[in-house]
Amino acid sequence: MRKLVALGVIGLFAATAQTAVADENAELEIDGQKFVTKLEAPADSPLSEILSGWRFRNDETQALQTDDFENPAMIFAEYGSELWETADGEAGKSCADCHGDAAESMKGVRASMPKWHEGKKTLFALEDHINWSREEHQKAKPWKWESQEMLAMTSFIGLQSRGMPVNVKTDGPAKEWWEKGKELYYTRVGQLDMACAHCHENNYGNMIRADHLSQGQINGFPVYRLKWQGMGSIHRRFKGCMDNIRATPYKRGSDEFTALELYLASRGQGLSVETPSLRN
Structure with a gap:
Protein backbone atom coordinates (compact mmCIF):
# COMPACT_ATOMS: atom_id res chain seq x y z
CA MET A 1 0.00 0.00 0.00
CA ARG A 2 2.82 2.41 0.90
CA LYS A 3 4.50 1.86 -2.47
CA LEU A 4 1.22 2.46 -4.32
CA VAL A 5 0.77 5.75 -2.48
CA ALA A 6 4.37 6.73 -3.24
CA LEU A 7 3.94 5.91 -6.93
CA GLY A 8 0.85 8.10 -6.97
CA VAL A 9 2.78 11.01 -5.53
CA ILE A 10 5.67 10.58 -7.96
CA GLY A 11 3.14 10.51 -10.77
CA LEU A 12 1.83 13.84 -9.57
CA PHE A 13 5.16 15.46 -10.45
CA ALA A 14 4.80 14.55 -14.10
CA ALA A 15 1.10 15.30 -14.18
CA THR A 16 1.55 18.82 -12.88
CA ALA A 17 4.89 19.66 -14.48
CA GLN A 18 4.64 22.95 -16.35
CA THR A 19 6.61 25.97 -17.42
CA ALA A 20 8.56 27.57 -14.59
CA VAL A 21 6.73 30.33 -12.73
CA ALA A 22 9.90 32.42 -12.60
CA ASP A 23 12.65 33.41 -14.94
CA GLU A 24 15.28 30.79 -14.19
CA ASN A 25 17.81 32.85 -16.13
CA ALA A 26 17.36 35.88 -13.89
CA GLU A 27 20.40 37.14 -11.97
CA LEU A 28 20.29 38.22 -8.33
CA GLU A 29 21.76 41.62 -7.55
CA ILE A 30 21.35 43.58 -4.30
CA ASP A 31 22.69 47.11 -3.92
CA GLY A 32 25.03 46.60 -6.83
CA GLN A 33 26.38 43.30 -5.46
CA LYS A 34 25.96 40.35 -7.82
CA PHE A 35 25.26 36.91 -6.39
CA VAL A 36 26.18 33.51 -7.74
CA THR A 37 22.90 31.61 -8.09
CA LYS A 38 23.94 29.16 -10.80
CA LEU A 39 27.05 27.01 -11.12
CA GLU A 40 28.30 24.19 -13.27
CA ALA A 41 28.10 21.07 -11.15
CA PRO A 42 31.35 19.39 -10.16
CA ALA A 43 32.13 16.01 -11.70
CA ASP A 44 31.09 14.07 -8.60
CA SER A 45 27.73 15.85 -8.22
CA PRO A 46 24.48 14.01 -9.01
CA LEU A 47 23.14 17.32 -10.39
CA SER A 48 23.81 18.70 -13.88
CA GLU A 49 24.04 22.24 -12.50
CA ILE A 50 23.81 23.91 -9.10
CA LEU A 51 20.89 26.32 -8.68
CA SER A 52 19.90 28.53 -5.78
CA GLY A 53 16.31 28.32 -4.62
CA TRP A 54 15.96 31.98 -5.61
CA ARG A 55 15.84 30.94 -9.26
CA PHE A 56 12.69 28.89 -8.63
CA ARG A 57 10.65 31.66 -7.03
CA ASN A 58 8.06 33.75 -8.87
CA ASP A 59 8.95 37.15 -10.25
CA GLU A 60 7.38 39.06 -7.36
CA THR A 61 9.25 37.07 -4.71
CA GLN A 62 12.52 37.40 -6.60
CA ALA A 63 12.04 41.16 -6.79
CA LEU A 64 11.41 41.47 -3.05
CA GLN A 65 14.75 39.88 -2.25
CA THR A 66 16.61 42.36 -4.44
CA ASP A 67 15.43 45.27 -2.26
CA ASP A 68 16.54 45.29 1.39
CA PHE A 69 13.92 47.91 2.18
CA GLU A 70 11.11 45.67 0.90
CA ASN A 71 12.53 42.34 2.10
CA PRO A 72 10.69 41.48 5.37
CA ALA A 73 13.58 39.24 6.44
CA MET A 74 15.71 42.32 7.02
CA ILE A 75 13.57 43.26 10.04
CA PHE A 76 14.93 40.17 11.79
CA ALA A 77 18.51 41.03 10.87
CA GLU A 78 17.99 44.51 12.32
CA TYR A 79 16.68 43.00 15.55
CA GLY A 80 19.74 40.75 15.57
CA SER A 81 22.00 43.80 15.36
CA GLU A 82 20.30 45.15 18.50
CA LEU A 83 20.79 41.85 20.32
CA TRP A 84 24.45 41.87 19.29
CA GLU A 85 24.98 45.05 21.30
CA THR A 86 22.79 44.06 24.28
CA ALA A 87 24.37 42.75 27.48
CA ASP A 88 22.87 39.52 28.77
CA GLY A 89 23.42 36.78 31.33
CA GLU A 90 25.21 36.73 34.65
CA ALA A 91 28.42 37.92 32.99
CA GLY A 92 26.68 41.07 31.83
CA LYS A 93 28.38 40.90 28.43
CA SER A 94 27.12 41.51 24.93
CA CYS A 95 28.29 39.69 21.81
CA ALA A 96 30.05 42.89 20.78
CA ASP A 97 32.08 42.95 24.00
CA CYS A 98 33.97 39.86 22.85
CA HIS A 99 33.58 39.92 19.07
CA GLY A 100 33.53 43.64 18.30
CA ASP A 101 32.26 44.68 14.90
CA ALA A 102 30.24 41.80 13.47
CA ALA A 103 31.01 42.95 9.92
CA GLU A 104 34.60 41.91 10.58
CA SER A 105 34.44 39.15 13.20
CA MET A 106 31.46 37.29 11.73
CA LYS A 107 32.40 37.63 8.07
CA GLY A 108 32.47 34.18 6.51
CA VAL A 109 30.99 32.39 9.53
CA ARG A 110 27.66 31.53 7.93
CA ALA A 111 29.38 30.38 4.76
CA SER A 112 31.27 27.68 6.68
CA MET A 113 28.37 26.26 8.70
CA THR A 154 21.28 33.88 12.81
CA SER A 155 19.89 36.38 10.29
CA PHE A 156 22.25 39.09 11.48
CA ILE A 157 25.32 36.87 11.60
CA GLY A 158 24.41 35.34 8.25
CA LEU A 159 24.09 38.80 6.72
CA GLN A 160 27.80 39.40 7.38
CA SER A 161 28.58 36.57 4.93
CA ARG A 162 26.09 37.64 2.28
CA GLY A 163 27.58 37.31 -1.17
CA MET A 164 30.38 34.99 -0.02
CA PRO A 165 30.54 31.45 -1.44
CA VAL A 166 29.29 28.52 0.62
CA ASN A 167 32.43 26.73 1.76
CA VAL A 168 31.88 23.92 4.26
CA LYS A 169 34.46 21.33 5.28
CA THR A 170 33.50 17.70 4.76
CA ASP A 171 36.81 16.06 5.60
CA GLY A 172 38.48 15.25 8.90
CA PRO A 173 36.08 14.72 11.80
CA ALA A 174 33.22 16.18 9.73
CA LYS A 175 33.44 13.38 7.17
CA GLU A 176 31.42 10.91 9.24
CA TRP A 177 28.67 13.51 9.64
CA TRP A 178 28.66 14.25 5.92
CA GLU A 179 28.28 10.57 5.12
CA LYS A 180 25.43 10.28 7.62
CA GLY A 181 23.73 13.28 6.03
CA LYS A 182 24.07 11.77 2.57
CA GLU A 183 22.54 8.52 3.79
CA LEU A 184 19.59 10.40 5.26
CA TYR A 185 19.12 12.32 2.01
CA TYR A 186 18.60 9.13 0.02
CA THR A 187 16.67 7.11 2.62
CA ARG A 188 12.96 6.56 2.02
CA VAL A 189 10.84 7.42 5.05
CA GLY A 190 7.26 8.06 6.02
CA GLN A 191 3.90 6.83 4.84
CA LEU A 192 4.67 8.09 1.33
CA ASP A 193 7.95 6.14 1.32
CA MET A 194 9.96 9.03 -0.12
CA ALA A 195 13.45 10.47 0.23
CA CYS A 196 14.69 14.05 -0.14
CA ALA A 197 16.09 13.11 -3.55
CA HIS A 198 12.68 12.31 -5.00
CA CYS A 199 11.71 15.99 -4.97
CA HIS A 200 14.97 17.91 -4.98
CA GLU A 201 17.12 15.77 -7.25
CA ASN A 202 14.78 13.85 -9.52
CA ASN A 203 12.03 16.45 -9.95
CA TYR A 204 13.40 19.94 -9.36
CA GLY A 205 11.94 22.43 -11.81
CA ASN A 206 8.60 20.63 -11.87
CA MET A 207 5.42 21.76 -10.18
CA ILE A 208 3.71 19.73 -7.49
CA ARG A 209 0.37 21.38 -6.89
CA ALA A 210 1.26 25.04 -6.30
CA ASP A 211 4.88 24.41 -5.34
CA HIS A 212 7.74 24.90 -7.79
CA LEU A 213 10.29 22.35 -6.68
CA SER A 214 13.84 23.59 -6.18
CA GLN A 215 17.05 21.68 -5.58
CA GLY A 216 16.62 22.26 -1.85
CA GLN A 217 19.75 24.41 -1.58
CA ILE A 218 20.15 26.03 1.86
CA ASN A 219 22.41 29.01 1.04
CA GLY A 220 19.67 31.50 1.94
CA PHE A 221 18.73 30.32 5.43
CA PRO A 222 17.29 31.42 7.71
CA VAL A 223 14.57 32.48 5.28
CA TYR A 224 11.40 34.49 5.42
CA ARG A 225 8.71 32.32 3.83
CA LEU A 226 5.54 34.02 2.65
CA LYS A 227 3.74 30.79 3.51
CA TRP A 228 4.90 31.10 7.13
CA GLN A 229 4.56 34.88 7.31
CA GLY A 230 7.79 34.80 9.26
CA MET A 231 11.35 33.52 9.50
CA GLY A 232 12.33 29.90 9.80
CA SER A 233 15.50 27.89 10.28
CA ILE A 234 16.94 25.19 8.05
CA HIS A 235 15.77 22.57 10.51
CA ARG A 236 12.21 23.91 10.46
CA ARG A 237 12.22 23.36 6.72
CA PHE A 238 13.53 19.82 7.17
CA LYS A 239 10.72 19.13 9.63
CA GLY A 240 8.15 20.50 7.18
CA CYS A 241 9.38 18.21 4.43
CA MET A 242 9.17 15.19 6.72
CA ASP A 243 5.68 16.19 7.83
CA ASN A 244 4.62 16.45 4.18
CA ILE A 245 5.60 12.84 3.47
CA ARG A 246 3.98 11.75 6.73
CA ALA A 247 7.20 10.78 8.44
CA THR A 248 8.11 11.29 12.08
CA PRO A 249 10.52 14.25 11.96
CA TYR A 250 13.74 14.51 13.92
CA LYS A 251 14.03 17.31 16.44
CA ARG A 252 15.51 20.67 15.53
CA GLY A 253 19.16 20.59 16.54
CA SER A 254 19.30 16.80 16.39
CA ASP A 255 22.39 15.03 15.10
CA GLU A 256 20.34 13.79 12.15
CA PHE A 257 19.24 17.24 11.01
CA THR A 258 22.71 18.72 11.59
CA ALA A 259 24.29 15.96 9.49
CA LEU A 260 21.70 16.53 6.76
CA GLU A 261 22.44 20.26 6.90
CA LEU A 262 26.13 19.63 6.28
CA TYR A 263 25.43 17.35 3.33
CA LEU A 264 23.03 19.85 1.74
CA ALA A 265 25.45 22.72 2.29
CA SER A 266 28.14 20.70 0.49
CA ARG A 267 25.82 20.20 -2.50
CA GLY A 268 25.66 23.99 -2.84
CA GLN A 269 29.38 24.72 -2.51
CA GLY A 270 30.19 27.94 -4.33
CA LEU A 271 26.69 29.43 -4.33
CA SER A 272 26.53 32.84 -2.72
CA VAL A 273 25.17 33.13 0.81
CA GLU A 274 21.85 34.98 0.49
CA THR A 275 20.98 35.23 4.19
CA PRO A 276 18.44 36.42 5.06
CA SER A 277 16.54 35.41 1.95
CA LEU A 278 12.92 35.36 0.86
CA ARG A 279 11.00 32.38 -0.43
CA ASN A 280 7.36 31.52 -1.26
Missing part, protein backbone atom coordinates in the same frame (compact mmCIF):
# COMPACT_ATOMS: atom_id res chain seq x y z
CA PRO A 114 27.86 23.67 10.00
CA LYS A 115 31.38 22.89 11.14
CA TRP A 116 33.29 20.81 13.65
CA HIS A 117 33.61 22.24 17.17
CA GLU A 118 36.87 21.03 18.60
CA GLY A 119 35.96 21.87 22.20
CA LYS A 120 32.73 19.86 22.19
CA LYS A 121 33.95 17.23 19.74
CA THR A 122 30.83 17.41 17.65
CA LEU A 123 29.37 19.15 14.59
CA PHE A 124 27.84 22.53 15.33
CA ALA A 125 25.20 24.37 13.35
CA LEU A 126 25.22 28.15 13.67
CA GLU A 127 22.50 27.93 16.32
CA ASP A 128 24.70 25.60 18.37
CA HIS A 129 27.59 28.06 18.23
CA ILE A 130 25.37 30.91 19.37
CA ASN A 131 24.00 28.99 22.34
CA TRP A 132 27.44 27.67 23.29
CA SER A 133 28.75 31.23 23.34
CA ARG A 134 25.79 32.42 25.38
CA GLU A 135 26.33 29.75 28.02
CA GLU A 136 30.14 29.81 27.97
CA HIS A 137 30.84 33.53 27.80
CA GLN A 138 27.68 35.39 28.77
CA LYS A 139 26.51 32.86 31.36
CA ALA A 140 23.09 33.26 29.77
CA LYS A 141 20.33 30.79 29.08
CA PRO A 142 20.32 29.25 25.60
CA TRP A 143 17.72 30.42 23.14
CA LYS A 144 15.18 28.01 21.69
CA TRP A 145 16.01 26.95 18.15
CA GLU A 146 13.07 28.71 16.55
CA SER A 147 12.79 31.66 18.95
CA GLN A 148 12.59 35.19 17.56
CA GLU A 149 15.92 35.94 19.22
CA MET A 150 17.69 32.99 17.61
CA LEU A 151 16.23 33.70 14.18
CA ALA A 152 17.22 37.34 14.50
CA MET A 153 20.78 36.50 15.52
Whole structure:
Protein backbone atom coordinates (compact mmCIF):
# COMPACT_ATOMS: atom_id res chain seq x y z
CA MET A 1 0.00 0.00 0.00
CA ARG A 2 2.82 2.41 0.90
CA LYS A 3 4.50 1.86 -2.47
CA LEU A 4 1.22 2.46 -4.32
CA VAL A 5 0.77 5.75 -2.48
CA ALA A 6 4.37 6.73 -3.24
CA LEU A 7 3.94 5.91 -6.93
CA GLY A 8 0.85 8.10 -6.97
CA VAL A 9 2.78 11.01 -5.53
CA ILE A 10 5.67 10.58 -7.96
CA GLY A 11 3.14 10.51 -10.77
CA LEU A 12 1.83 13.84 -9.57
CA PHE A 13 5.16 15.46 -10.45
CA ALA A 14 4.80 14.55 -14.10
CA ALA A 15 1.10 15.30 -14.18
CA THR A 16 1.55 18.82 -12.88
CA ALA A 17 4.89 19.66 -14.48
CA GLN A 18 4.64 22.95 -16.35
CA THR A 19 6.61 25.97 -17.42
CA ALA A 20 8.56 27.57 -14.59
CA VAL A 21 6.73 30.33 -12.73
CA ALA A 22 9.90 32.42 -12.60
CA ASP A 23 12.65 33.41 -14.94
CA GLU A 24 15.28 30.79 -14.19
CA ASN A 25 17.81 32.85 -16.13
CA ALA A 26 17.36 35.88 -13.89
CA GLU A 27 20.40 37.14 -11.97
CA LEU A 28 20.29 38.22 -8.33
CA GLU A 29 21.76 41.62 -7.55
CA ILE A 30 21.35 43.58 -4.30
CA ASP A 31 22.69 47.11 -3.92
CA GLY A 32 25.03 46.60 -6.83
CA GLN A 33 26.38 43.30 -5.46
CA LYS A 34 25.96 40.35 -7.82
CA PHE A 35 25.26 36.91 -6.39
CA VAL A 36 26.18 33.51 -7.74
CA THR A 37 22.90 31.61 -8.09
CA LYS A 38 23.94 29.16 -10.80
CA LEU A 39 27.05 27.01 -11.12
CA GLU A 40 28.30 24.19 -13.27
CA ALA A 41 28.10 21.07 -11.15
CA PRO A 42 31.35 19.39 -10.16
CA ALA A 43 32.13 16.01 -11.70
CA ASP A 44 31.09 14.07 -8.60
CA SER A 45 27.73 15.85 -8.22
CA PRO A 46 24.48 14.01 -9.01
CA LEU A 47 23.14 17.32 -10.39
CA SER A 48 23.81 18.70 -13.88
CA GLU A 49 24.04 22.24 -12.50
CA ILE A 50 23.81 23.91 -9.10
CA LEU A 51 20.89 26.32 -8.68
CA SER A 52 19.90 28.53 -5.78
CA GLY A 53 16.31 28.32 -4.62
CA TRP A 54 15.96 31.98 -5.61
CA ARG A 55 15.84 30.94 -9.26
CA PHE A 56 12.69 28.89 -8.63
CA ARG A 57 10.65 31.66 -7.03
CA ASN A 58 8.06 33.75 -8.87
CA ASP A 59 8.95 37.15 -10.25
CA GLU A 60 7.38 39.06 -7.36
CA THR A 61 9.25 37.07 -4.71
CA GLN A 62 12.52 37.40 -6.60
CA ALA A 63 12.04 41.16 -6.79
CA LEU A 64 11.41 41.47 -3.05
CA GLN A 65 14.75 39.88 -2.25
CA THR A 66 16.61 42.36 -4.44
CA ASP A 67 15.43 45.27 -2.26
CA ASP A 68 16.54 45.29 1.39
CA PHE A 69 13.92 47.91 2.18
CA GLU A 70 11.11 45.67 0.90
CA ASN A 71 12.53 42.34 2.10
CA PRO A 72 10.69 41.48 5.37
CA ALA A 73 13.58 39.24 6.44
CA MET A 74 15.71 42.32 7.02
CA ILE A 75 13.57 43.26 10.04
CA PHE A 76 14.93 40.17 11.79
CA ALA A 77 18.51 41.03 10.87
CA GLU A 78 17.99 44.51 12.32
CA TYR A 79 16.68 43.00 15.55
CA GLY A 80 19.74 40.75 15.57
CA SER A 81 22.00 43.80 15.36
CA GLU A 82 20.30 45.15 18.50
CA LEU A 83 20.79 41.85 20.32
CA TRP A 84 24.45 41.87 19.29
CA GLU A 85 24.98 45.05 21.30
CA THR A 86 22.79 44.06 24.28
CA ALA A 87 24.37 42.75 27.48
CA ASP A 88 22.87 39.52 28.77
CA GLY A 89 23.42 36.78 31.33
CA GLU A 90 25.21 36.73 34.65
CA ALA A 91 28.42 37.92 32.99
CA GLY A 92 26.68 41.07 31.83
CA LYS A 93 28.38 40.90 28.43
CA SER A 94 27.12 41.51 24.93
CA CYS A 95 28.29 39.69 21.81
CA ALA A 96 30.05 42.89 20.78
CA ASP A 97 32.08 42.95 24.00
CA CYS A 98 33.97 39.86 22.85
CA HIS A 99 33.58 39.92 19.07
CA GLY A 100 33.53 43.64 18.30
CA ASP A 101 32.26 44.68 14.90
CA ALA A 102 30.24 41.80 13.47
CA ALA A 103 31.01 42.95 9.92
CA GLU A 104 34.60 41.91 10.58
CA SER A 105 34.44 39.15 13.20
CA MET A 106 31.46 37.29 11.73
CA LYS A 107 32.40 37.63 8.07
CA GLY A 108 32.47 34.18 6.51
CA VAL A 109 30.99 32.39 9.53
CA ARG A 110 27.66 31.53 7.93
CA ALA A 111 29.38 30.38 4.76
CA SER A 112 31.27 27.68 6.68
CA MET A 113 28.37 26.26 8.70
CA PRO A 114 27.86 23.67 10.00
CA LYS A 115 31.38 22.89 11.14
CA TRP A 116 33.29 20.81 13.65
CA HIS A 117 33.61 22.24 17.17
CA GLU A 118 36.87 21.03 18.60
CA GLY A 119 35.96 21.87 22.20
CA LYS A 120 32.73 19.86 22.19
CA LYS A 121 33.95 17.23 19.74
CA THR A 122 30.83 17.41 17.65
CA LEU A 123 29.37 19.15 14.59
CA PHE A 124 27.84 22.53 15.33
CA ALA A 125 25.20 24.37 13.35
CA LEU A 126 25.22 28.15 13.67
CA GLU A 127 22.50 27.93 16.32
CA ASP A 128 24.70 25.60 18.37
CA HIS A 129 27.59 28.06 18.23
CA ILE A 130 25.37 30.91 19.37
CA ASN A 131 24.00 28.99 22.34
CA TRP A 132 27.44 27.67 23.29
CA SER A 133 28.75 31.23 23.34
CA ARG A 134 25.79 32.42 25.38
CA GLU A 135 26.33 29.75 28.02
CA GLU A 136 30.14 29.81 27.97
CA HIS A 137 30.84 33.53 27.80
CA GLN A 138 27.68 35.39 28.77
CA LYS A 139 26.51 32.86 31.36
CA ALA A 140 23.09 33.26 29.77
CA LYS A 141 20.33 30.79 29.08
CA PRO A 142 20.32 29.25 25.60
CA TRP A 143 17.72 30.42 23.14
CA LYS A 144 15.18 28.01 21.69
CA TRP A 145 16.01 26.95 18.15
CA GLU A 146 13.07 28.71 16.55
CA SER A 147 12.79 31.66 18.95
CA GLN A 148 12.59 35.19 17.56
CA GLU A 149 15.92 35.94 19.22
CA MET A 150 17.69 32.99 17.61
CA LEU A 151 16.23 33.70 14.18
CA ALA A 152 17.22 37.34 14.50
CA MET A 153 20.78 36.50 15.52
CA THR A 154 21.28 33.88 12.81
CA SER A 155 19.89 36.38 10.29
CA PHE A 156 22.25 39.09 11.48
CA ILE A 157 25.32 36.87 11.60
CA GLY A 158 24.41 35.34 8.25
CA LEU A 159 24.09 38.80 6.72
CA GLN A 160 27.80 39.40 7.38
CA SER A 161 28.58 36.57 4.93
CA ARG A 162 26.09 37.64 2.28
CA GLY A 163 27.58 37.31 -1.17
CA MET A 164 30.38 34.99 -0.02
CA PRO A 165 30.54 31.45 -1.44
CA VAL A 166 29.29 28.52 0.62
CA ASN A 167 32.43 26.73 1.76
CA VAL A 168 31.88 23.92 4.26
CA LYS A 169 34.46 21.33 5.28
CA THR A 170 33.50 17.70 4.76
CA ASP A 171 36.81 16.06 5.60
CA GLY A 172 38.48 15.25 8.90
CA PRO A 173 36.08 14.72 11.80
CA ALA A 174 33.22 16.18 9.73
CA LYS A 175 33.44 13.38 7.17
CA GLU A 176 31.42 10.91 9.24
CA TRP A 177 28.67 13.51 9.64
CA TRP A 178 28.66 14.25 5.92
CA GLU A 179 28.28 10.57 5.12
CA LYS A 180 25.43 10.28 7.62
CA GLY A 181 23.73 13.28 6.03
CA LYS A 182 24.07 11.77 2.57
CA GLU A 183 22.54 8.52 3.79
CA LEU A 184 19.59 10.40 5.26
CA TYR A 185 19.12 12.32 2.01
CA TYR A 186 18.60 9.13 0.02
CA THR A 187 16.67 7.11 2.62
CA ARG A 188 12.96 6.56 2.02
CA VAL A 189 10.84 7.42 5.05
CA GLY A 190 7.26 8.06 6.02
CA GLN A 191 3.90 6.83 4.84
CA LEU A 192 4.67 8.09 1.33
CA ASP A 193 7.95 6.14 1.32
CA MET A 194 9.96 9.03 -0.12
CA ALA A 195 13.45 10.47 0.23
CA CYS A 196 14.69 14.05 -0.14
CA ALA A 197 16.09 13.11 -3.55
CA HIS A 198 12.68 12.31 -5.00
CA CYS A 199 11.71 15.99 -4.97
CA HIS A 200 14.97 17.91 -4.98
CA GLU A 201 17.12 15.77 -7.25
CA ASN A 202 14.78 13.85 -9.52
CA ASN A 203 12.03 16.45 -9.95
CA TYR A 204 13.40 19.94 -9.36
CA GLY A 205 11.94 22.43 -11.81
CA ASN A 206 8.60 20.63 -11.87
CA MET A 207 5.42 21.76 -10.18
CA ILE A 208 3.71 19.73 -7.49
CA ARG A 209 0.37 21.38 -6.89
CA ALA A 210 1.26 25.04 -6.30
CA ASP A 211 4.88 24.41 -5.34
CA HIS A 212 7.74 24.90 -7.79
CA LEU A 213 10.29 22.35 -6.68
CA SER A 214 13.84 23.59 -6.18
CA GLN A 215 17.05 21.68 -5.58
CA GLY A 216 16.62 22.26 -1.85
CA GLN A 217 19.75 24.41 -1.58
CA ILE A 218 20.15 26.03 1.86
CA ASN A 219 22.41 29.01 1.04
CA GLY A 220 19.67 31.50 1.94
CA PHE A 221 18.73 30.32 5.43
CA PRO A 222 17.29 31.42 7.71
CA VAL A 223 14.57 32.48 5.28
CA TYR A 224 11.40 34.49 5.42
CA ARG A 225 8.71 32.32 3.83
CA LEU A 226 5.54 34.02 2.65
CA LYS A 227 3.74 30.79 3.51
CA TRP A 228 4.90 31.10 7.13
CA GLN A 229 4.56 34.88 7.31
CA GLY A 230 7.79 34.80 9.26
CA MET A 231 11.35 33.52 9.50
CA GLY A 232 12.33 29.90 9.80
CA SER A 233 15.50 27.89 10.28
CA ILE A 234 16.94 25.19 8.05
CA HIS A 235 15.77 22.57 10.51
CA ARG A 236 12.21 23.91 10.46
CA ARG A 237 12.22 23.36 6.72
CA PHE A 238 13.53 19.82 7.17
CA LYS A 239 10.72 19.13 9.63
CA GLY A 240 8.15 20.50 7.18
CA CYS A 241 9.38 18.21 4.43
CA MET A 242 9.17 15.19 6.72
CA ASP A 243 5.68 16.19 7.83
CA ASN A 244 4.62 16.45 4.18
CA ILE A 245 5.60 12.84 3.47
CA ARG A 246 3.98 11.75 6.73
CA ALA A 247 7.20 10.78 8.44
CA THR A 248 8.11 11.29 12.08
CA PRO A 249 10.52 14.25 11.96
CA TYR A 250 13.74 14.51 13.92
CA LYS A 251 14.03 17.31 16.44
CA ARG A 252 15.51 20.67 15.53
CA GLY A 253 19.16 20.59 16.54
CA SER A 254 19.30 16.80 16.39
CA ASP A 255 22.39 15.03 15.10
CA GLU A 256 20.34 13.79 12.15
CA PHE A 257 19.24 17.24 11.01
CA THR A 258 22.71 18.72 11.59
CA ALA A 259 24.29 15.96 9.49
CA LEU A 260 21.70 16.53 6.76
CA GLU A 261 22.44 20.26 6.90
CA LEU A 262 26.13 19.63 6.28
CA TYR A 263 25.43 17.35 3.33
CA LEU A 264 23.03 19.85 1.74
CA ALA A 265 25.45 22.72 2.29
CA SER A 266 28.14 20.70 0.49
CA ARG A 267 25.82 20.20 -2.50
CA GLY A 268 25.66 23.99 -2.84
CA GLN A 269 29.38 24.72 -2.51
CA GLY A 270 30.19 27.94 -4.33
CA LEU A 271 26.69 29.43 -4.33
CA SER A 272 26.53 32.84 -2.72
CA VAL A 273 25.17 33.13 0.81
CA GLU A 274 21.85 34.98 0.49
CA THR A 275 20.98 35.23 4.19
CA PRO A 276 18.44 36.42 5.06
CA SER A 277 16.54 35.41 1.95
CA LEU A 278 12.92 35.36 0.86
CA ARG A 279 11.00 32.38 -0.43
CA ASN A 280 7.36 31.52 -1.26
